[in-house]
Amino acid sequence: xxxxxxxxxYDPGPTQRPLSAGAISGIAxxxxxxxxxxLFGSLEVESRIVSLPLWATLGLGFAAxxxxxxxxxxxxxxxxxxxxGGWLFGMAFGFALWAAGAVLVLPIASGGQTPAGPAAxxxxxxxxxxxxATGLLIPFIHPYLHVGLESVPTKAELGPNAAASxxxxxxxxxxxx
Amino acid sequence: xxxxxxxxxxxxxxxxxxxxxxxxxxxxxLAGIRAVDLAAELGSVLVPVDHGIGWTGGLVAHLGVGxxxxxxxxxxxxxxxxxxxxLQGLAFSAxxxxxxxxxxxxxxxxxxxxxxxxxxxxxxxxxxxxxxxxSILVMHAVFGLVVGAIYRRPVGYLVGxxxxxxxxxxxxxxxxxxxRGNPNxxxxxxxxxxxxxxxxxxxxxxxxxxxxxxxxxxxxxFDLCRKLGITHLRYGPPLHLTFIxxxxxxxxxxxxxxxELRRFGPEPIVDLCHFGVPDWLGxxxxxxxxxxxxxxAGAFAERFPWARFxxxxxxxxxxxxxxxxxxxxxxxxxxxxxxxxxxxNLANASVRMTDAILKRRPDAIFVNSESSxxxxxCCPDPKIQREAQLENERRFLPLDLIFAHPLSDFMKDYxxxxxxxxxxxxxxxxxxxxxxxxxxxxxYEWNERLIDTHGRVVALGELFGWYVIAKQYWDRYxxxxxxxxxxxxxxxxxxxxxxxxxxxxxxxRKSNVPMIGFTWYSLTDQIDWNIALTKAIxxxxxxxxxxxxxxxxxxxxxxxxxxxxxxxVPEFRNCGDVAELLR
Numbered sequence: 001x002x003x004x005x006x007x008x009x010y011d012p013g014p015t016q017r018p019l020s021a022g023a024i025s026g027i028a029x030x031x032x033x034x035x036x037x038x039l040f041g042s043l044e045v046e047s048r049i050v051s052l053p054l055w056a057t058l059g060l061g062f063a064a065x066x067x068x069x070x071x072x073x074x075x076x077x078x079x080x081x082x083x084x085g086g087w088l089f090g091m092a093f094g095f096a097l098w099a100a101g102a103v104l105v106l107p108i109a110s111g112g113q114t115p116a117g118p119a120a121x122x123x124x125x126x127x128x129x130x131x132x133a134t135g136l137l138i139p140f141i142h143p144y145l146h147v148g149l150e151s152v153p154t155k156a157e158l159g160p161n162a163a164a165s166x167x168x169x170x171x172x173x174x175x176x177x
Numbered sequence: 178x179x180x181x182x183x184x185x186x187x188x189x190x191x192x193x194x195x196x197x198x199x200x201x202x203x204x205x206x207l208a209g210i211r212a213v214d215l216a217a218e219l220g221s222v223l224v225p226v227d228h229g230i231g232w233t234g235g236l237v238a239h240l241g242v243g244x245x246x247x248x249x250x251x252x253x254x255x256x257x258x259x260x261x262x263x264l265q266g267l268a269f270s271a272x273x274x275x276x277x278x279x280x281x282x283x284x285x286x287x288x289x290x291x292x293x294x295x296x297x298x299x300x301x302x303x304x305x306x307x308x309x310x311x312s313i314l315v316m317h318a319v320f321g322l323v324v325g326a327i328y329r330r331p332v333g334y335l336v337g338x339x340x341x342x343x344x345x346x347x348x349x350x351x352x353x354x355x356x357r358g359n360p361n362x363x364x365x366x367x368x369x370x371x372x373x374x375x376x377x378x379x380x381x382x383x384x385x386x387x388x389x390x391x392x393x394x395x396x397x398x399f400d401l402c403r404k405l406g407i408t409h410l411r412y413g414p415p416l417h418l419t420f421i422x423x424x425x426x427x428x429x430x431x432x433x434x435x436x437e438l439r440r441f442g443p444e445p446i447v448d449l450c451h452f453g454v455p456d457w458l459g460x461x462x463x464x465x466x467x468x469x470x471x472x473x474a475g476a477f478a479e480r481f482p483w484a485r486f487x488x489x490x491x492x493x494x495x496x497x498x499x500x501x502x503x504x505x506x507x508x509x510x511x512x513x514x515x516x517x518x519x520x521x522n523l524a525n526a527s528v529r530m531t532d533a534i535l536k537r538r539p540d541a542i543f544v545n546s547e548s549s550x551x552x553x554x555c556c557p558d559p560k561i562q563r564e565a566q567l568e569n570e571r572r573f574l575p576l577d578l579i580f581a582h583p584l585s586d587f588m589k590d591y592x593x594x595x596x597x598x599x600x601x602x603x604x605x606x607x608x609x610x611x612x613x614x615x616x617x618x619x620x621y622e623w624n625e626r627l628i629d630t631h632g633r634v635v636a637l638g639e640l641f642g643w644y645v646i647a648k649q650y651w652d653r654y655x656x657x658x659x660x661x662x663x664x665x666x667x668x669x670x671x672x673x674x675x676x677x678x679x680x681x682x683x684x685x686r687k688s689n690v691p692m693i694g695f696t697w698y699s700l701t702d703q704i705d706w707n708i709a710l711t712k713a714i715x716x717x718x719x720x721x722x723x724x725x726x727x728x729x730x731x732x733x734x735x736x737x738x739x740x741x742x743x744x745x746v747p748e749f750r751n752c753g754d755v756a757e758l759l760r
Contacts, residue, residue, distance in 0.1 A: 011668065011669065011731075013728065013729060013730055013731055013734075014731060014734060015728070015729055015734070016728060041293065045293045045294055048294065049294060078724050078726065078728060079179050081726045081728055082179075082725075082726055083726070084182070084184070085182065085248075085252055088245065088248050088249065088252065089252075091245065092249060099276070099280045103280055103284060107297050111296075112296045112297045113294055113295075113296055113297075114287065114294070114295060114297050115287075115293060115294060116287045116288070116290045116291075116292050116293060116294060116295040117287075117288065117289075117290055117291060117292055117293050118223070118288075118293070119293040119294070120284065120287050120288045121222055121223065121288050124284065124288075139726070146728075149352075149404045149405070149729060149734075149737065150352070150404065152734060152737075154738055154741075155734065155738075157672070158672050158731060158734050158735040158738055159676075159735070159738055159742075160676050160679075160680075160739075160742070161676075162672040162673045162675070162676045162735060163673060163676035163677045163679075163680055164673075
């Protein structure tokens with residue numbers, strides 16, 4: 001998918017800050033996700049599985065979501081700024097996190113223990129909600145982090161020398177034999 | 178944005194696909210085959226399955242999941258394979274099917290289990306029997322077929338319809354009060370891509386201003402131009418929506434954007450006909466085209482008397498070729514006669530539109546944009562040499578007609594053989610070309626072509642470059658020139674391309690050719706650019722100064738640097754060639 005996005009101008013560009021925008025959005029989106037976990041009793045179950053106090057589980061969760069948000073911002077690049085589709089891309093990312101993290105890594109890391117019943121529903125829903133919220137938030141948060149067009153510094157690689165930028169051929173050196 | 182997606186269509190496709198899965202599950206059940214009923218599985222996660230609410234809730238959840246997958250298909254998969262739409266959907270359905278088998282179905286079983294923690298090992302993984310597995314695969318295949326069959330043509334609309342989404346003037350905090358501009362300044366331009374040909378034998382209308390969301394973001398688009406320092410904007414009304422019948426106009430599509438441009442800039446170079454004609458005119462074979470378009474041009478000039486720059490018909494050669502010879506747009510013909518008729522009608526329209534505008538605005542400036550093509554024969558094979566000669570003569574035909582340049586004997590024979598009378602040839606040749614006529618030359622990396630040893634036409638890339646090709650046009654017409662379109666499909670390479678084209682412009686100026694402007698085309702990315710809009714796929718190509726979210730691309734910043742660097746250089750700030758043209 002990254003290759004596909006890349007083919008369509010995926011590079012976020014010099015005025016954008018996808019990592020910061022993703023991390024901030026990821027933290028903000030963790031709030032409704034935690035609410036879902038709490039509603040289904042999943043938070044307590046997860047805390048039990050990872051053998052950590054509730055507050056530590058929560059702290060770990062917020063840190064993980066900040067990193068996951070930054071990763072989402074970087075991976076989806078320009079597409080993450082799309083207001084209409086961002087929520088969908090975020091949900092897809094949330095689904096991938098669930099499949100990779102909650103379904104595969106968590107049981108392996110905890111000796112085979114995994115949430116079941118409503119707690120499992122809560123874990124799946126919380127990651128979908130987190131992804132959806134992250135994807136929704138980035139297009140609105142990111143513009144506040146952009147470098148303004150008026151204040152963007154002049155960049156040598158975008159100036160007149162760019163005409164030769166991908167043709168860095170060495171001038172042939174004639175060596176005496 | 179990576180795709181232009183038709184949300185309502187995708188929602189319908191997803192819901193229909195999920196319903197079809199339920200129907201198949203029901204039918205398999207009736208046939209005695211044990212199939213997975215996903216609505217029941219989803220519903221029983223929270224409520225017992227025998228409870229009616231459980232199944233209904235599950236069905237709603239299943240419809241929701243179907244819609245999400247259809248949207249995902251629309252964004253990431255549709256149009257990637259050159260297959261029938263239903264088969265594209267079928268291929269895509271492998272993804273949700275595999276995920277359902279590996280993750281979702283086993284997890285649903287865990288969710289339905291009692292307790293809040295289970296200890297997993299390889300022995301107690303949820304069981305997936307062969308009939309269950311096969312039913313999941315079959316149902317997903319049905320889902321894919323239905324979604325694929327319904328979700329097609331996400332951009333454009335049926336001929337006779339109108340696009341939704343034109344947004345009226347809103348309160349808007351303009352970043353710059355008024356765009357950059359000097360009375361005699363060199364033109365640093367861009368354009369709003371506004372092609373509107375029909376495809377599918379006149380049934381489907383492509384509308385790039387709709388697809389690129391310009392109807393929604395037009396105020397912001399103009400502001401982005403001002404932020405970069407753009408002085409002129411190649412822009413025009415959507416002809417097919419504005420010119421709704423003989424003597425009938427719907428100016429609501431253009432009144433407010435033109436007023437915004439008048440008050441705040443940049444100055445428009447009004448593009449009155451861009452690759453298509455209104456439904457009621459049919460196509461380019463219509464002999465009434467010139468008369469009708471003259472009427473429209475006159476009405477436009479009367480309504481917007483302050484507009485000075487006009488492109489009466491954009492890229493006549495490309496338009497006639499795509500419609501009359503290559504069979505891609507509008508009437509979709511495939512013969513030389515149709516091509517010649519299209520050229521003749523378009524050139525006639527251009528001339529008559531020019532005259533109509535001059536009646537209302539005698540000092541109007543006409544930027545006659547044309548694609549600069551060149552065809553190189555690969556070898557001395559007489560057939561290939563003849564083919565290249567035909568291409569290299571034919572490319573000049575529309576400009577020869579409007580600039581009253583004598584046709585070569587070769588071309589005279591060609592147009593006569595294809596139905597153009599000597600009277601028509603003489604009428605064009607005796608035209609008095611207005612003094613303020615500019616030769617606009619467009620150039621892209623595929624404009625130079627090679628006829629290879631098999632007689633195929635292949636793109637050469639930038640072999641000779643804009644300077645050499647455009648010089649051939651200058652030598653022929655000796656009109657003030659403007660570089661009216663260029664871009665690069667590889668966004669990462671676009672700044673390099675921009676500066677290389679600018680160095681070409683500099684060389685042209687140093688060769689004493691009057692140059693009045695330069696254009697990066699276009700302001701935003703474009704849709705289906707690689708296939709010249711011939712199919713309604715909705716793929717976004719990163720050729721713009723800004724992407725579809727209106728976030729700047731590196732080439733946008735490079736163009737800003739270029740304008741900042743050169744815009745105030747005395748010979749550009751007060752450009753002699755522009756002053757002479759406007760005199």
